[in-house]
Each structure stands twice: as structure tokens, then as C-alpha cells.
Amino acid sequence: MSATETMTEGREEAAATGADAFGDRMAGDALPREARIALVTLLTSRFITRAKHPEAWRGLLDHEADIRDRLDELFLTLHLDLAHEVAFKRQNGEDGVPVLLRREKPLSRDASLLLVLLRQEHAYADAQDEPVTVTRDHVAEFLGRFQGDSSHDEVRVDRRIRAAIAALDRLELLTPTPEDPDVYVVSPAVVPLIGTDELLHLERMFLAAAGEDAPDEADDAADDTPEEDGE
Numbered sequence: 001m002s003a004t005e006t007m008t009e010g011r012e013e014a015a016a017t018g019a020d021a022f023g024d025r026m027a028g029d030a031l032p033r034e035a036r037i038a039l040v041t042l043l044t045s046r047f048i049t050r051a052k053h054p055e056a057w058r059g060l061l062d063h064e065a066d067i068r069d070r071l072d073e074l075f076l077t078l079h080l081d082l083a084h085e086v087a088f089k090r091q092n093g094e095d096g097v098p099v100l101l102r103r104e105k106p107l108s109r110d111a112s113l114l115l116v117l118l119r120q121e122h123a124y125a126d127a128q129d130e131p132v133t134v135t136r137d138h139v140a141e142f143l144g145r146f147q148g149d150s151s152h153d154e155v156r157v158d159r160r161i162r163a164a165i166a167a168l169d170r171l172e173l174l175t176p177t178p179e180d181p182d183v184y185v186v187s188p189a190v191v192p193l194i195g196t197d198e199l200l201h202l203e204r205m206f207l208a209a210a211g212e213d214a215p216d217e218a219d220d221a222a223d224d225t226p227e228e229d230g231e
Helices: 003-017 033-044 054-062 064-073 109-121 136-144 148-152 154-170 196-209 216-220
Strands: 076-081 086-091 103-106 132-135 174-176 183-186 227-229
Touching: 033 054, 033 064, 033 086, 054 064, 064 076, 109 132, 109 136, 109 154, 109 196, 132 136, 136 154, 136 183, 154 174
Parallel strands: none
Antiparallel strands: 076 086, 103 227, 132 183, 174 183
16 A cells, blocks of 8 residues: 555544544544533533433533633633532633633522532432432421521521522522422432532531531632632
8 A cells, every 4th residue: 555545544544433544533522412412501501410411411421531622711710529429511711812701690598508408418329329309398497497586487488498499590509309309319429419519518507596506617618609600
């Protein structure tokens, strides 16, 4: 085979595989369809899970490196939690770059406290277990510990409970079941989405609301309450 024929064969093989003659991916080459579905789903959703986004999840696992590269080009970092079968993106924290993900107003005190309950409920669960659920009565009992004097105003208490549930519903961390709207599925994303600093801050808020002293290590926790990260 001549050198010309070898080079031609290499170019044809590269075109078929999306790589150059040396095996490197060619600039501007499109991702496979399943990878593009995964990338777009990641960009347009707060997070994806294997249960809720099976096609995007498969595409992500099959093309993880390429998707990480594309997100990196947008100054985003992929977080993949295989134990809980959850993936999401975050700003990479680099200074002086455009911020793609907007930040919304902080969660209310009640919604932040409710996050503590959801983390507690999911503490010993993994992706192979049955979905973790909480009832409205359970939420009401939990938040009732921190209502203070307002606990005697049933209308106000009910409004605060519904607002806390609605806030986490918007974040897709709490979803009513089709069979009973007062039973909610807790998303496994609540575990990887709440980082160490945020969890320390939530626990400090939890202890303060309960009238207990927070541990010393919580003093360095983040000053802001968890926020609703938008796309």
C-alpha cells in the first residue's frame, strides 16, 4: 500500500470515528446524539437522575469525558454521584469568567430546616433502595418544633408548611406522589447537592432554632442560607 493510500485510508477512518489520522478528536466535531441529549438535559435541569432521566443518564455514563470537556468550555464542572445516581453542574469558581447559572433568593428558614429533615431521611438510603418518602404530617410535626408562639395560629402554620414544601418542590427535591398528594418522594439529589459547608450551616440553624448550642466547627460554615440555583 502506498503512502498516499495509507493517508487516504487514515482520513476515511478518522471521518468515521470523529478523530484525526492520529486518533485525536477533530475540533468542532459534533457529539453523538445520546451525548448531546445528556448535555442539554444537564444544562436545562437542576440535576438529572437515572430514574427520572434514563436516556440522559445512559448518555452521560457512555460519554462522560466528552461531556465534562463541553461543560468545562462553559466554565461549568460536572458532579457525578454514582452511589445516588445523580448528576448536576456547578460554576467552576474561576475568577473573572461569565456566570452562567443565576442565583435566586435564599430559601426561607422553614424550607432550610426542612432540608435538614430530608437529609436525615436520606442518610442511610442509596439508589438501590425503595424511594424515600415523607408525609405532610411528618413535615408539619418536624417544623412544628420551631414555630414558637405562632404554633397556635393554625392558618399561619399551615401556610408556612405549604410554603416550605413548595420551595423544595420547585427545586425538584420533594415531589408529591400521584397516589396521595400529601405523600412526597425525596429526591436522592438532596445528598450530593447539599455540600459540607451548606450542611454545617443548616445544622447550625437547626440547633439554634431548637434552642441548643451549635458545635464549634460550625462557626466557619457559610454565612448564606442555601439558595435556589437556577439554570
